[in-house]
Every structure is written in C-alpha cells, then in structure tokens.
Amino acid sequence: MKISIIGTGNMARAIGTRAVAGGHSVQVLNRDPAKADALAKDLGADSTAGPLDDAPSGDLVVLALYYEPALEVIGQHGAGLDGKVVVDITNPVDTATFDGMLPAGDSSGAQEIQKRLPGSTVVKAFNTTLAGPLTAGEVDGQPLDVLVAADDADAKAAVTSFVESAGLRALDAGPLRRARELEALGFLQMAMQGALGNTWGTTFKVLGA
Numbered sequence: 001m002k003i004s005i006i007g008t009g010n011m012a013r014a015i016g017t018r019a020v021a022g023g024h025s026v027q028v029l030n031r032d033p034a035k036a037d038a039l040a041k042d043l044g045a046d047s048t049a050g051p052l053d054d055a056p057s058g059d060l061v062v063l064a065l066y067y068e069p070a071l072e073v074i075g076q077h078g079a080g081l082d083g084k085v086v087v088d089i090t091n092p093v094d095t096a097t098f099d100g101m102l103p104a105g106d107s108s109g110a111q112e113i114q115k116r117l118p119g120s121t122v123v124k125a126f127n128t129t130l131a132g133p134l135t136a137g138e139v140d141g142q143p144l145d146v147l148v149a150a151d152d153a154d155a156k157a158a159v160t161s162f163v164e165s166a167g168l169r170a171l172d173a174g175p176l177r178r179a180r181e182l183e184a185l186g187f188l189q190m191a192m193q194g195a196l197g198n199t200w201g202t203t204f205k206v207l208g209a
C-alpha cells in the first residue's frame with residue numbers, strides 16, 4: 001500500500017514509522033519541502049518527499065496536521081483528493097481555552113472534513129494514540145489499539161488492514177459520527193496527562209475483546 005502523509009510533525013513521524021515497519025511505501029508532503037525531505041530520509045525504505053502542493057499519490061492520505069491547518073490544506077487540494085481515502089487524526093481542541101472542542105453542535109472534526117471533501121472518503125483513526133507510543137507501536141509490551149470510525153466499509157477495511165500490518169490492533173468504532181466521541185477521548189487523554197505524570201507515554205486499551 002502507498003501512504004501519503006501531509007505534515008512532518010510528531011504524528012507524521014509516528015505514522016510514517018509504523019507504515020515503513022509494515023512494509024508500505026510512504027510519500028511525505030509538507031509546506032517546507034526540506035522538512036519533508038528530512039523525514040522521508042529518516043523513514044528510509046523507498047520513502048519520497050515533496051512540497052505541500054504535490055498531488056498525494058497514496059491509497060491512503062493521512063492529514064498529520066492540526067484541525068484548522070487541515071481544513072486549509074484540504075481546501076488547497078480540493079478535487080485533488082477525489083477518490084482518496086483521507087485519514088483524519090485530529091483532535092480539534094479549542095486552543096483558545098483548552099477546555100472544549102471546535103466543531104459546533106454535535107459535529108466532529110472528521111464530519112466537517114468529510115463535508116468539505118465530497119469526492120473523498122474520510123476515516124477517523126489514530127487520534128487516540130499518542131505519538132510516542134505510536135512510534136514504538138506498543139505500551140508495556142502490548143500493541144496499541146487504534147479506534148477506527150467510518151461510514152464506508154471499503155475505506156474502513158483499508159485503514160484496518162494498514163493498522164494491523166503496522167503491528168497494531170484495529171478496533172471498529174462504528175460510523176463516522178462516532179468521531180465526536182473519539183475526539184472527546186483523544187482530548188481526555190491529553191487533559192489527563194498532568195495527573196498521569198506528563199509522560200505522554202500512555203494509551204487507552206480495550207480489554208476482553
């Protein structure tokens with residue numbers, strides 16, 4: 001599978017690391033092409049790099065960006081993302097207060113992204129896995145659980161297959177509207193870090209399944 005990753009930060013590196021571990025090809029795109037180049041070199045294998053306006057060539061396109069930049073970037077790519085499975089990993093926390101989420105009403109970041117990308121299929125995944133544990137692929141010797149929400153069965157299956165090939169466990173979290181609950185869970189994990197010792201090395205795990 002080919003995976004396009006937009007962004008070069010913590011999550012881009014983590015997902016890229018898992019992708020290469022799973023034997024996938026990675027394309028890294030960033031507004032600063034030098035950063036894309038550096039991450040692609042670090043990831044190794046046959047990873048490639050390019051500027052933000054290059055066409056994403058992956059079967060999956062991971063938006064490894066904060067929510068508001070993600071909205072900007074999908075606006076720039078527009079129809080260039082048609083037909084793609086777009087993986088939304090954002091936790092759209094209101095950074096003005098760090099006490100709530102940005103999408104209004106009962107919507108979610110993933111649903112807002114899907115509304116703006118009618119020709120693409122959006123899948124919510126990886127927003128509840130912190131970058132450090134995701135890079136390692138495990139916490140305390142246990143593979144991470146990646147909760148996956150989507151309306152389209154084929155797109156969900158593609159992301160599930162990617163997750164499992166990367167040495168992680170995929171769990172079906174239901175339709176895309178469950179992204180609202182997933183984003184709340186991602187926010188909760190961030191909000192609990194102080195109480196948990198600020199290691200940013202934690203994960204949520206479903207037991208008994």
Ligand SMILES: NC(=O)c1ccc[n+]([C@@H]2O[C@H](COP(=O)([O-])OP(=O)(O)OC[C@H]3O[C@@H](n4cnc5c(N)ncnc54)[C@H](OP(=O)(O)O)[C@@H]3O)[C@@H](O)[C@H]2O)c1
Nearest residue numbers: 007008009010011064065066067069090091127129130131
């Ligand atoms: N970190 C975690 O543990 C974690 C866990 C779960 C989910 N998430 C979610 O994952 C997403 C990425 O988090 P992160 O920790 O990887 O962030 P990060 O390390 O700060 O990386 C953010 C990336 O976004 C790019 N960017 C910022 N503004 C942009 C713009 N206006 N246009 C284009 N690119 C822009 C940055 O590019 P430059 O390098 O050029 O500045 C950088 O590559 C967020 O939505 C976050 O909520 C994070």
